[in-house]
Amino acid sequence: MGIAVEAVIALVKIxxxxxxxxxxxxxLTYLERKIIAHIQQRLGPMRVGWHGLLQPIADGAKLFxxxxxxxxxxxxxxxxxxxxxxxxxxxVVYSVLxxxxxxxxxxxxxxxxxxxxVSSLGVFGIVMAGWAxxxxxxxxxxxxxxxxxxxxxxxxxxxxxxxxxxxGSLNMQKIVEAQSDVWFVFYQPLAFVVFFIAALAETxxxxxxxxxxxxxxxxxxxxxxxxxKFAFFFLAxxxxxxxxxxxxxxxFFGGWQGIGWIPLPGFVWYVLKLGAxxxxxxxxxxxxxxxxxxxLMRLGWKFMFPLVMANIFLTGLVKxxxx
Amino acid sequence: MAGQLFFxxxxxxxxxGAVAVVALPNPLYSVLSLVATFLGLAGLYLSLNAQFVAxxxxxxxxxxxxxxxxxxxxxxxxxxEERQAxxxxxxxxxxxxIGLGVFAGLVNLYATTPLLTGAKGLFxxxxxxxxxxxxxxxxLLVTQYVLPFQAMAVLLFVGIVGAVVLARRRAR
Amino acid sequence: xxxxxxxIHWAYLLPVLLVVGGAVFVLMWDAFFPQRERxxxxxxxxxxxxxxxxxxxxxxxxSEAASMGGMYLYDGFTRFVFxxxxxxxxxxxxxxxxxxxxxxxxxGDYLGLILFATSGMMLMAATxxxxxxxxxxxxxxxxxxxxxxxxxxxxxxNEAALKYFLLGSFASGFLLxxxxxxxxxxxxxxLMEIAQRLTTSPPSxxxxxxxxxxxxxxxxGFKVAAAPFYMWTPDVYEGSPTAVTAFMSVGPKVAxxxxxxxxxxxVGPRAGAELDAILWVMAVLTMTAGNVSAIWQSNIxxxxxxxxxAHAGYILVALxxxxxxxxxxxxxxxxxxxxYALMNMGAxxxxxxxxxxxxxxxxIEDYAGLGYxxxxxxxxxxxxxxxxxxxxxxxxxxxxxxxxSAAVKVGFVWLPVxxxxxxxxxxxxxxxxxxxxxxxxxxxxxxxPGLLGPGWSYAxxxxxxxxxxxxxxxxxxxxxxxxxxxxxxxxx
Numbered sequence: 004m005g006i007a008v009e010a011v012i013a014l015v016k017i018x019x020x021x022x023x024x025x026x027x028x029x030x031l032t033y034l035e036r037k038i039i040a041h042i043q044q045r046l047g048p049m050r051v052g053w054h055g056l057l058q059p060i061a062d063g064a065k066l067f068x069x070x071x072x073x074x075x076x077x078x079x080x081x082x083x084x085x086x087x088x089x090x091x092x093x094x095v096v097y098s099v100l101x102x103x104x105x106x107x108x109x110x111x112x113x114x115x116x117x118x119x120x121v122s123s124l125g126v127f128g129i130v131m132a133g134w135a136x137x138x139x140x141x142x143x144x145x146x147x148x149x150x151x152x153x154x155x156x157x158x159x160x161x162x163x164x165x166x167x168x169x170x171g172s173l174n175m176q177k178i179v180e181a182q183s184d185v186w187f188v189f190y191q192p193l194a195f196v197v198f199f200i201a202a203l204a205e206t207x208x209x210x211x212x213x214x215x216x217x218x219x220x221x222x223x224x225x226x227x228x229x230x231x232k233f234a235f236f237f238l239a240x241x242x243x244x245x246x247x248x249x250x251x252x253x254x255f256f257g258g259w260q261g262i263g264w265i266p267l268p269g270f271v272w273y274v275l276k277l278g279a280x281x282x283x284x285x286x287x288x289x290x291x292x293x294x295x296x297x298x299l300m301r302l303g304w305k306f307m308f309p310l311v312m313a314n315i316f317l318t319g320l321v322k323x324x325x326x
Numbered sequence: 327m328a329g330q331l332f333f334x335x336x337x338x339x340x341x342x343g344a345v346a347v348v349a350l351p352n353p354l355y356s357v358l359s360l361v362a363t364f365l366g367l368a369g370l371y372l373s374l375n376a377q378f379v380a381x382x383x384x385x386x387x388x389x390x391x392x393x394x395x396x397x398x399x400x401x402x403x404x405x406x407e408e409r410q411a412x413x414x415x416x417x418x419x420x421x422x423x424i425g426l427g428v429f430a431g432l433v434n435l436y437a438t439t440p441l442l443t444g445a446k447g448l449f450x451x452x453x454x455x456x457x458x459x460x461x462x463x464x465x466l467l468v469t470q471y472v473l474p475f476q477a478m479a480v481l482l483f484v485g486i487v488g489a490v491v492l493a494r495r496r497a498r
Numbered sequence: 499x500x501x502x503x504x505x506i507h508w509a510y511l512l513p514v515l516l517v518v519g520g521a522v523f524v525l526m527w528d529a530f531f532p533q534r535e536r537x538x539x540x541x542x543x544x545x546x547x548x549x550x551x552x553x554x555x556x557x558x559x560x561s562e563a564a565s566m567g568g569m570y571l572y573d574g575f576t577r578f579v580f581x582x583x584x585x586x587x588x589x590x591x592x593x594x595x596x597x598x599x600x601x602x603x604x605x606g607d608y609l610g611l612i613l614f615a616t617s618g619m620m621l622m623a624a625t626x627x628x629x630x631x632x633x634x635x636x637x638x639x640x641x642x643x644x645x646x647x648x649x650x651x652x653x654x655x656n657e658a659a660l661k662y663f664l665l666g667s668f669a670s671g672f673l674l675x676x677x678x679x680x681x682x683x684x685x686x687x688x689l690m691e692i693a694q695r696l697t698t699s700p701p702s703x704x705x706x707x708x709x710x711x712x713x714x715x716x717x718x719g720f721k722v723a724a725a726p727f728y729m730w731t732p733d734v735y736e737g738s739p740t741a742v743t744a745f746m747s748v749g750p751k752v753a754x755x756x757x758x759x760x761x762x763x764x765v766g767p768r769a770g771a772e773l774d775a776i777l778w779v780m781a782v783l784t785m786t787a788g789n790v791s792a793i794w795q796s797n798i799x800x801x802x803x804x805x806x807x808a809h810a811g812y813i814l815v816a817l818x819x820x821x822x823x824x825x826x827x828x829x830x831x832x833x834x835x836x837x838y839a840l841m842n843m844g845a846x847x848x849x850x851x852x853x854x855x856x857x858x859x860x861x862i863e864d865y866a867g868l869g870y871x872x873x874x875x876x877x878x879x880x881x882x883x884x885x886x887x888x889x890x891x892x893x894x895x896x897x898x899x900x901x902x903s904a905a906v907k908v909g910f911v912w913l914p915v916x917x918x919x920x921x922x923x924x925x926x927x928x929x930x931x932x933x934x935x936x937x938x939x940x941x942x943x944x945x946x947p948g949l950l951g952p953g954w955s956y957a958x959x960x961x962x963x964x965x966x967x968x969x970x971x972x973x974x975x976x977x978x979x980x981x982x983x984x985x986x987x988x989x990x
Contacts, residue, residue, distance in 0.1 A: 081354065113377040113460055120381040123389035127361065130393070134354070134400045142400070149393060156389075173460055435706050469504050473569040477621055477633045480518055484614045484637055487525065488644035491607045492659075 013109075020097050028241040029059040035285050042289040063234070071230040074136065081135035086228065086235035089128030092121045093242040100249055101175050114175040115167070118250060119160055122205070122243065126152040129224050132236070136227035144215055144223025147296065148207060154303050155204035155211075158197055161311040165194035165318045166254045179258030188255040193314045195255045197307050202247040204299070206240060209288040211299060248280035256280075332373055340366030348421075353399045357392060364388040375454040378463045507565045510572035513554040513580055514620050520546030521613035528606020536605045540595045540956070543609045547588045547616070554580040568626035568688045574985035576624040578832050579756045582839055583623065583749055587616040589843040589960055590745035596957035597741045597850045599858065603648055612745065615641035619753035626764075628677045628687040628714075631757045635673070635721065638753065639666050642746060646738040658737025665730045666720070673717025679710030689764035696768040708772065714761065715776065721754035724814060725783035728807045732791075735803035740858065743799060744846035747806040748839045755813055755835070759820060759828060766821035777818040778913060785811025785920040792927045798849055798862050801927060802842070805886060808924060809838055812898065815905050815917050822908040829983035830900035836978065837885070837893035837971050844882040844964030848875055851957040865931060867940030876935045878961050885968045887928040888921045893971030900979060 033048065033055070040047030048055030073082055096118050098109055126149055133145020167173065169190060170181040181187075188195045204211040215223030225236045252258060256276050259269030267275075294302070343363030347356045364387045371380035449462060467475045508515075524543055559573045591612060594600050600608065618637025621630055643666065647659025681687050683706040684695040696707075720727040735743045766773065788808030795801040813834060819827035852859045852868065852875060859865065869876040885894035898921060902914040971978060 078354075081358075084358075113381055116377075116381045116460070120384040120389070123385055126389075126393065127358075127396070130396055130400070131358070134396075146397075146400075149397065153390065153393060431705075431709075435709075438705070469502060470567045471569070471629070472504050473566045473621075474627075474629050474633050477630065477637065480614065480617065481633060481637045481640065483522075484611070484618075484640045487607065487611065487614070488640055491604075491611070491644055492647065492650070 017098070021094065024094065024097055024242060024245070025238065028238055028245065029063060031241045031244065031281065032062070032237065033059045034281070035288070038282065038285045039289045042286070066230055066234040069230040071232065072227075074138070074227050076137040077227065078135040078137065081131050082227075083232075085128045085132035085135055086232040086239075087128070088131060089125055089239040090235045090242075092124040092128075093239040093246070095121050096246050097242075099175075100246070113173050115163060115173050115178070115250065115254070118246065119156075119163075122246065123152075123156055125239065125243065128239075132228065133224040136224075138227055140220045140226045141224050144220045144226070148224055151204055151207075151211065151299060154300065155201045158303060158307045158311055159201035159205055161308075161315065162194045162198040162201060163250075163254055165191045165311075165314050168315070168318050168322060175253050175258075178253055179260060182257040182260055186255060186257040186260075191255065191314070191318070193310055195251075197311045197314070198251060198255070200302075200307065202251065203284070203287065204303075206243045206247060206284075208244070208284060210291040210294050212293060244281060244284055245277070248277050248284070251280055252276045329373065333370070336366045336369040336373070338366075339363070340370065354396070357395045357399055360395070361388050361392050364392065375452075376459050378459040504566050507572065509553075509557045510559075510565065511570060512557065513550040513584070514617055514624070516546060516550040516553055517584075517613050517617040517620065520550075521610045521617065524613060525606050525610035528604060528610070532604075532606075536601070537595070539605045539609055540591060543591050543613060544588060546613065547584050547591065551581060551584040551588070554584070564626060568690060569630050570621075571624055571626045575756070575759075575828070575832075578982060578985040579623040579752060580620055582752045582832070582835050583616060583619045585836075586745065586748040586752065586839050586843065587612060589839070589847070589964070590741050590749070592956045592960040593741035593744050593843070593847055593850050594739075596847070596953035596960070597739060598853060598953075599649060600739055600741060601953075608645070608648060611641045611645055614638075615645070615745070615749065619749050622753045623756035625757075626689045626760065628680065628689070632670075632674055632677060634753065635757075636670060638750060639670065639721075642742070642750065645742045645745070646734060648742065649739055652737070654737035655739065656737075658734045661730055661737075662734045669717050669720030669727065672713045672720070676710040676713025676715075676717060679706050679713065681710075683707035683710060689760055693764040693768065696765060711765065711773070712776075715773075715780075718754050718758050718761075719780065722751050722758070722810050722813075723784075723807050724780050724810050725787045725807070728784065728787065728810075731807055732795075732800045732803040735806070736797055736799045736860070740799065740846055740850050740853070740860075743802075744843055744850075747802065747842050747846070751806070751810060751813075752835050752839070755817075755831065758817060759831065762817060762821050763828070767823050773821055774818065777814060777821060781811050781814035781818055781913060782916050783811075784808070784814055785917060787811075789920050789923045789927075792924070795927070796862055797860050798865070798931070799860050801862065801931075802845060802849075805924070805928075806842065808920065809842075809886075811920070812901060812917055815910075815913055816901050818913060819905045819908045819910065824904055824908045825986050826907060826983070827901075827904040828986040829979065830897070830904045832982035832985055833971075833975075833979050834897040834901050836982070837897040837968065840964045840967040840971070841882045841885040841892075841894055844878060844961060844968065845886065847957055847960045847964060848879040848882065851875055851954075851961070862931060862934065866934050866938040868934075869936040871940050875961075878965050879935065880932045881965055881968060883928040883932050885972070887925045889925070891969075891972045893968045893975065896972055896975040896979075 036058075037047040037055075048058040051057040051061045073079060099114055099117050129148045129152075130145045133141040133143075133148070136142070166178070166187040169187055170178040172178060172181070203209075207215060215225065220226070225233060228236065252273065258276075259273045261267055261269070261272045340363050343359045343361075343366060346359035347363065350356050350359060364383060368380040368383040368388070371377075371383060454462060520543065524539055524546075527542070528539060554577055557572065557577070559577055564571045591609065594608065594612070615638040618634045618639075618641065620634070621637065622634025625631060625634070643659055643663040646662050647655050649655045677687065680692065683704050684692045686692050686695065716727065720730075723731040735746065738746065762773075785808045788804045788806070788811055792801050792804035792808065795804060813831060816827045816831040816834070820831070849859065852865070852872070865876075865879075868879070881892065885892035888894045888898040890896075898917075902917055905914045905917075
């Protein structure tokens with residue numbers, strides 16, 4: 004019977020996390036629209052609820068009820084699987100995130116590594132979507148996305164090696180504990196810059212939103228999608244933003260560790276830092292223009308790659324000589 | 327019990343994926359099935375406490391290499407007609423027979439030969455859980471296997487240089 | 499968590515480090531200062547190879563030959579093989595500098611890849627571990643795949659590169675699978691440990707081990723172009739740039755045969771008679787197929803390709819003798835490889851030097867009357883052909899003599915006889931070229947054969963070096979043969 008009980012508990016936990024994350028992600032879209040609107044001296048959504056607070060729910064309902072169009076020339080099976088392939092990895096990652104020291108779905112001692120691995124699968128869905136749509140905009144978007152995400156995954160992976168070397172562990176909890184004195188962002192500023200840029204590219208955010216550049220590709224890989232399937236891509240994108248923000252906070256900003264004397268519970272610190280991180284993501288979207296494709300690759304391979312390698316080398320050297 | 331269920335599920339995923347790779351007519355479906363196989367393998371590694379291998383399996387094979395396959399399949403994008411010509415019935419039959427033969431041989435091998443690796447090797451699952459998979463691999467990489475590790479770096483570098491040499495426009 | 503720093507004998511590792519470092523340096527130099535003279539990079543590469551040779555000759559193998567848990571093994575055998583590999587790389591760089599069609603290629607990439615390939619061969623030869631054998635093999639294979647197709651404008655080059663790559667990867671798969679099976683059956687990838695397991699426990703007879711051994715033989719057999727895995731050789735040798743062909747015909751063979759020797763020395767005496775039969779058949783098939791096919795060739799690169807297959811067959815004779823525990827066979831293998839490197843490099847150098855800008859002389863007909871138009875070149879070619887055929891007083895004769903007598907000493911009867919018969923057959927096509935050069939009027943095609951390219955000094959150096967070596971080893975072989983024999987003393 005023990006197994007059955009455990010299974011039920013696990014399922015409940017999964018359901019809770021899924022529900023909360025979906026809701027939070029839905030409100031991220033609201034937040035994004037609001038913040039960008041205010042940056043651009045507009046008001047943003049105002050009609051549904053107080054200051055448009057119910058807007059995400061209305062949007063959700065709309066997308067849910069909308070007709071689900073599958074293009075005639077599309078590869079039906081892949082077309083249907085693709086959005087799921089995008090969404091599932093984005094949510095699976097949450098299974099190893101420690102929301103607090105007691106609430107988590109599972110603990111793996113390779114924590115951060117697992118996150119990298121699973122999120123690297125998201126690109127499959129995007130490429131499948133682009134191919135299955137049988138439209139040139141979609142395919143171009145998908146190809147761009149694949150090249151971009153595969154390249155920047157490398158910088159993302161290498162940029163976290165510096166902090167990991169300092170922490171001496173892959174376990175998220177231990178990494179946070181290692182920053183009780185100084186946040187790693189002060190030891191590893193280079194790594195953080197590279198990580199942040201790579202995270203922008205990995206989540207296909209401005210200024211690296213070439214896969215869905217609306218001025219060139221309509222909407223890139225998800226041009227042909229509508230209804231819930233479209234919503235899946237959206238959910239996945241914002242879920243990924245949450246994940247990379249979480250990783251950034253954990254690796255560079257001391258996770259749930261507070262600042263000095265201010266007496267706030269760890270969880271609040273965590274949410275505050277996460278919110279700040281996400282705000283920067285949105286802020287950048289409102290500020291920066293899009294990169295060109297060759298600029299993207301040049302930035303990655305000629306600038307970030309040597310930088311992050313030098314960072315690893317320096318970290319190792321310093322650790323070997325002084326610690 | 328739960329572990330066994332887990333194993334059978336993953337084994338089924340792995341084998342079914344592998345069968346689908348060869349059985350499905352559309353190369354794209356084959357690639358996706360291979361991804362499923364790799365994910366199943368990664369799960370099997372996880373259940374053996376070999377987390378590092380599992381993650382590498384996902385990042386390198388499922389993530390990077392299959393992406394490359396997908397690229398090739400998508401860009402070539404064989405139409406139905408071309409695929410007809412690629413039926414190759416004789417080769418298919420021969421492949422099936424040889425494949426079954428190899429399979430029988432392996433089963434026989436496994437039944438008759440006392441293999442000295444795996445459970446009898448240096449790192450059975452229990453010991454791996456003790457020392458940690460990443461730690462074990464990392465330590466070995468910088469001590470006993472430091473030379474192959476560095477040599478692999480040279481190998482990868484040669485691969486990159488070679489790819490750039492072959493791919494770049496004929497300048498100069 | 500403290501991690502002990504692994505024990506490394508830097509003096510022993512220095513030759514490899516020099517070559518790898520040189521490769522990176524040459525690549526980088528060309529990337530940052532691309533306008534430099536090509537000859538500077540060539541000189542630099544030659545200096546790297548020469549210094550690596552110096553370093554390996556200076557490093558006396560001592561009692562602590564194995565470092566890093568047997569991953570790197572520096573004994574007398576390694577030292578001699580290093581010298582062979584570095585020598586062949588040295589020659590191929592000279593040839594590359596002399597070859598007209600390679601004048602336009604990016605020198606840094608080309609020379610860097612040659613150096614990388616060299617380092618891979620060295621790593622493959624200097625190890626006791628199957629793991630390093632594979633990694634080293636892949637390093638030089640990858641580099642050679644690219645080098646084979648380096649002249650991208652030529653369809654033959656592309657064909658060669660693609661064929662070599664596809665078949666080579668397939669063979670690598672065999673090799674790796676074999677190694678995995680051996681690992682499964684014995685629990686180790688270290689040849690010494692494998693040998694120990696074979697003596698103490700029964701798995702030497704297990705099907706897993708024998709199957710693995712068979713697969714490894716297939717993989718290595720491909721790299722040394724032994725029958726029946728030699729089909730790629732003529733096409734690849736023909737399509738690749740001649741300087742690369744020369745490199746391919748010597749370097750990889752030295753490295754792969756070295757690994758083959760180590761494998762057989764470790765497991766051979768315990769692996770049973772099956773291996774004896776396999777090696778016997780492979781040797782006979784290889785030399786016969788090579789020699790018989792070479793007779794019909796009209797392209798000199800194809801002819802030399804088949805000739806190199808035949809020579810691989812002769813060396814397999816030595817391998818068979820090694821399996822029966824003959825130290826003499828190992829020594830004569832080393833000596834044979836030394837002579838083979840010189841005469842083969844020399845022959846290819848003549849092919850390079852005879853070519854003009856934009857047209858290589860690859861048809862055998864092109865060599866008609868070369869004795870009148872360019873007597874020195876023809877004389878050198880004649881010398882190398884005579885040596886390849888194994889006629890005294892050249893090094894080729896002495897090397898073959900040592901090789902076959904080693905086989906006789908361990909009780910082989912028919913194998914040496916067949917080898918000698920094969921040598922007789924080979925005389926026909928080697929001497930056909932000589933006859934063509936001296937007893938036929940020059941053809942119409944090369945109206946103005948005269949001038950060499952700007953790389954003539956490199957070609958001259960290579961020719962003089964090779965010719966001097968071939969003659970020296972033919973007339974005064976004993977000191978070098980002694981050296982080769984002594985190099986085998988510390989084995990195992």
